[in-house]
Amino acid sequence: MMSQIEKQAAAARSASKRLAIASAEQKNESLQAIARALRNRKSRILEQNREDLAAGEKAGLSTALMDRLKLTEQRLEAMAAGLEVLTRLPDPVGEVLEVTDGEKNLRIEKIRVPLGVVGMIFEARPNVTVDASGLTLKSGNAVILRGSSSALCSNSVLVDVIREALADTSLPPEAVQLVTDPGRETVRELITCKGWIDVVIPRGGPGLIRRVVREATVPVLETGAGNCHIYVDRTADPGMAGNIVTNAKTDRPGVCNATETLLVHRDWAEKHLSKLCKELTLQQVEIRGCSRTRRVFPRAVPATATDWETEYLERVLAVKVVDSLGEAMDHIDRYGTGHSEAIITEDDAAARRFLQGVDAAAVYHNASTRFTDGSQFGMGAEIGISTQKLHARGPMGLRELTSHKYRIHGTGQIR
Amino acid sequence: MMSQIEKQAAAARSASKRLAIASAEQKNESLQAIARALRNRKSRILEQNREDLAAGEKAGLSTALMDRLKLTEQRLEAMAAGLEVLTRLPDPVGEVLEVTDGEKNLRIEKIRVPLGVVGMIFEARPNVTVDASGLTLKSGNAVILRGSSSALCSNSVLVDVIREALADTSLPPEAVQLVTDPGRETVRELITCKGWIDVVIPRGGPGLIRRVVREATVPVLETGAGNCHIYVDRTADPGMAGNIVTNAKTDRPGVCNATETLLVHRDWAEKHLSKLCKELTLQQVEIRGCSRTRRVFPRAVPATATDWETEYLERVLAVKVVDSLGEAMDHIDRYGTGHSEAIITEDDAAARRFLQGVDAAAVYHNASTRFTDGSQFGMGAEIGISTQKLHARGPMGLRELTSHKYRIHGTGQIR
Numbered sequence: 076m077m078s079q080i081e082k083q084a085a086a087a088r089s090a091s092k093r094l095a096i097a098s099a100e101q102k103n104e105s106l107q108a109i110a111r112a113l114r115n116r117k118s119r120i121l122e123q124n125r126e127d128l129a130a131g132e133k134a135g136l137s138t139a140l141m142d143r144l145k146l147t148e149q150r151l152e153a154m155a156a157g158l159e160v161l162t163r164l165p166d167p168v169g170e171v172l173e174v175t176d177g178e179k180n181l182r183i184e185k186i187r188v189p190l191g192v193v194g195m196i197f198e199a200r201p202n203v204t205v206d207a208s209g210l211t212l213k214s215g216n217a218v219i220l221r222g223s224s225s226a227l228c229s230n231s232v233l234v235d236v237i238r239e240a241l242a243d244t245s246l247p248p249e250a251v252q253l254v255t256d257p258g259r260e261t262v263r264e265l266i267t268c269k270g271w272i273d274v275v276i277p278r279g280g281p282g283l284i285r286r287v288v289r290e291a292t293v294p295v296l297e298t299g300a301g302n303c304h305i306y307v308d309r310t311a312d313p314g315m316a317g318n319i320v321t322n323a324k325t326d327r328p329g330v331c332n333a334t335e336t337l338l339v340h341r342d343w344a345e346k347h348l349s350k351l352c353k354e355l356t357l358q359q360v361e362i363r364g365c366s367r368t369r370r371v372f373p374r375a376v377p378a379t380a381t382d383w384e385t386e387y388l389e390r391v392l393a394v395k396v397v398d399s400l401g402e403a404m405d406h407i408d409r410y411g412t413g414h415s416e417a418i419i420t421e422d423d424a425a426a427r428r429f430l431q432g433v434d435a436a437a438v439y440h441n442a443s444t445r446f447t448d449g450s451q452f453g454m455g456a457e458i459g460i461s462t463q464k465l466h467a468r469g470p471m472g473l474r475e476l477t478s479h480k481y482r483i484h485g486t487g488q489i490r
Numbered sequence: 491m492m493s494q495i496e497k498q499a500a501a502a503r504s505a506s507k508r509l510a511i512a513s514a515e516q517k518n519e520s521l522q523a524i525a526r527a528l529r530n531r532k533s534r535i536l537e538q539n540r541e542d543l544a545a546g547e548k549a550g551l552s553t554a555l556m557d558r559l560k561l562t563e564q565r566l567e568a569m570a571a572g573l574e575v576l577t578r579l580p581d582p583v584g585e586v587l588e589v590t591d592g593e594k595n596l597r598i599e600k601i602r603v604p605l606g607v608v609g610m611i612f613e614a615r616p617n618v619t620v621d622a623s624g625l626t627l628k629s630g631n632a633v634i635l636r637g638s639s640s641a642l643c644s645n646s647v648l649v650d651v652i653r654e655a656l657a658d659t660s661l662p663p664e665a666v667q668l669v670t671d672p673g674r675e676t677v678r679e680l681i682t683c684k685g686w687i688d689v690v691i692p693r694g695g696p697g698l699i700r701r702v703v704r705e706a707t708v709p710v711l712e713t714g715a716g717n718c719h720i721y722v723d724r725t726a727d728p729g730m731a732g733n734i735v736t737n738a739k740t741d742r743p744g745v746c747n748a749t750e751t752l753l754v755h756r757d758w759a760e761k762h763l764s765k766l767c768k769e770l771t772l773q774q775v776e777i778r779g780c781s782r783t784r785r786v787f788p789r790a791v792p793a794t795a796t797d798w799e800t801e802y803l804e805r806v807l808a809v810k811v812v813d814s815l816g817e818a819m820d821h822i823d824r825y826g827t828g829h830s831e832a833i834i835t836e837d838d839a840a841a842r843r844f845l846q847g848v849d850a851a852a853v854y855h856n857a858s859t860r861f862t863d864g865s866q867f868g869m870g871a872e873i874g875i876s877t878q879k880l881h882a883r884g885p886m887g888l889r890e891l892t893s894h895k896y897r898i899h900g901t902g903q904i905r
Contacts, residue, residue: 322904442900464893485857489737
C-alpha cells in the first residue's frame, strides 16, 4: 500500500511530466491566474490565517514567530505581485547550454530541463507556500510542500486557492501538493522518497536542516546559516567602514546575510574602533568584544568562544581585533558558514587576496553583506540561499531549480 | 581526539587551500611528475599488485574481478598517458562564468572555484586511484581515496608513488590521501565527515551506492547504474537499427552505457525482429523476449518482470514488442535508471517527442548508447557518470568537479 506521501509524490511526478513540456506562455498564464485568485480570495485566506494566529497565541508562540506567521492584505498583495514578477523572467527550460561536436560527427546538445519534483520543508512563513509554488511552476517543476503545523490553516487555504486557479488553466493542479499531516514522520517519509522526489530544500532553523541532511536519501540543497563577517583592513576608509558595518548589522538583523562578527586590523582599531562601537551602540547594537576591543571600548560585553560561532540574528555584534589579514582569513575559515564575507580596504592587493582566499558563496570588497539575495543579484526571485558547494551556491533562482540533459543527434553512429 | 579519517580530512583540507590557488602550470607540472614516477616505478607497482592478485586468488575472486584488479605495463602506461591528457585540457578554475551589474552598480562576478575536498569510494580497479588523483588535482581539489581491501597493496603503492612525485613539485603531497583501514566503519566515517569533505563520489555496485546514499551527510554525487534502452520505431531503417543494437549490446557488455533492453514497435517487429534476433544470437547474445517477441523468434528465453529491471552487464538482451512510441516511453519511465536512452527512427516528429519526453542524462536519436562517456563527449576524461539531476548529470569531467562563488566589487554600497 502506498502511503499518503507516496501517493502525493506519484501525482506530483505525473504532473511534472506535463509541466516539463509546458510553454512559457502556459506557465505565465497560470502564474497570472494564481495571482488573480490570491487577490479575489483574500478574505477567505485572511480568515484561515486568523485561525493559525489564534492557535499560535494560545500556544505561546514568540512575537517574532507570530509576526512571520501573520498575513495581511499588504503581504498577500506582495505575494501576488511576486508571481507577476516571475512572469516577466525568461523561461529557463529548453535553453541550449552548449553544442559540442562529439566523436564521429555526433551533435551533442546540452539542454536545460526541470529537476522534476521538488520537496520544500519550511517553518512558519506562509508566503513560502506561494513563492515556492511560483518558482517551481515557472521552472517546470512540481512541488510538494511541507510547512509547519502552526501555519497549517494558512498553507492549506493558500494551496487550495492555487490549485483552484490551476484547474482553470492548461496546467495540472496536482503540480502543487501540500502535506497536511503535521507529524514528524511525514518529514522522514518525504526526504526518503527516492525515485519520486528529485531534490529536497529545507528552509528553517539549524535543527531542521541538520535533521534533513542526516536522514535524507533524496539529494538535499542546504540553505541558510549565515555567520557572516566583515573584516576592516588597515587601510579601510573610516566613513565607508562605518556605513557598511552599520548597514550590514542593523538594516535587517534577523536575516541570514546580516553580519554577525566584525574583525578589525589592530592599526585601524587603534584609531577608529572606539568611534564605530559608539555609533553602533547608538543604533541599539550590543557589542561583544575581545580583550583588545574592550581596551578601546570598555563598555563592550566580554566575548567568549561561543560568540565567534553564533549567528545572533539580532542587534548583537561580536568584535575582534586581529594582527593581520591572514589572521582575519583564518578566523573566517574556522567560524564562517560559507555564506557572505566582506573586506573593507583601500588596498587592492589585500582585497584580491581576500576575495580569492576566502571560501564562501559571496565575497565582497567594499560593500555590505546584505546584498546576497536573489533580487539584488538580478535573479528576480529566490527559493533560498545555498551555503553548500554542489549544484548551487549563493542565491537560488529559477535556473538553480533546473538540471540538464544531453540530446544527441546521430545518423547511425556506433562505437 | 581526532580519528584517523578526520586527521586525513584535515590534512586534505589544508592542502586544498594551496591547490585552489595553484596556477595551471603548477598543476600540469605535478601531473607530468606523477606520470613520470608511474613509469619509473613500474616494477615496484607491479610487484605490489601481484600481492593483491595472489590474495585475490586465495580468496576466490571471480575472473572478472581479478581482471579489473590486475595491472600490467600496458595498463600503467595508459594511466600515465591519461595524466598527460589532463595537462592538455584547459584549467577550469578561475573561469569567469558571468558578470552581472547588480543593484547600485555592484559588479558581481560568478567565478569557477574547486569543490575543496573530494571523497572517492570505489571498488577493485586500482586505475581509479590514479585517474581520480589526476582529475581532482587538475580541478584544484584534494582527494581522499577509499578503495576496496582487495586492492589495498596496489592502491597503497600508487598513492606512495603519487605523493613522492608531488613532494618534488610545488604542490603538497597531502592533496592525495588514502584510507588504508579496510574496515567498513571507515566508509561511514568518510561519508559523515561533514565540514571537512565537500562531496563524496561512490563508484561501484548498487549495494555500495545505496549504502552511501543512505548513510551520508556529506553531499553525494551518485554514479553509475545504467539500465539503458533502445527503442526501434515503426519507421527505423533496418540496417541502421541492426548496427546500433548490436554495437550497443556487444561492443562492451560490462559497462554502464551498454544497452540492456530493446523495445520494438509491433510493425517493425513483424518485418525485421526475427532477423535482428538471429544476428544477435550469432554474436553470442542471449535473447529474453516477451510473448510477441517469441512469436517471431521462438528460441528466445521467456522474459519475466525481473528482466525489465535488470542491468545484465553481460551478453543478454531483454526484448519487448510495444504498440506505440508512448508505450515505449512509459516502459523507459518505469524501468530506466536515467542513464542513456535511444530511439531509432526516420520520423523526425517521433524523435523530437522521444528526446523531449524521456528523462535521462543522455537521449539519442539514431546513435548507440555507448557514446555516453567523458572522452566521447569531448571532456577528455571523466570521474564517473552521474545518473542524478543535481549538480552534474551524465559524464563528469573537470568542470563537474568545480563549484562557483560570487565575487562582488563595491565602492561602499549599502542596502
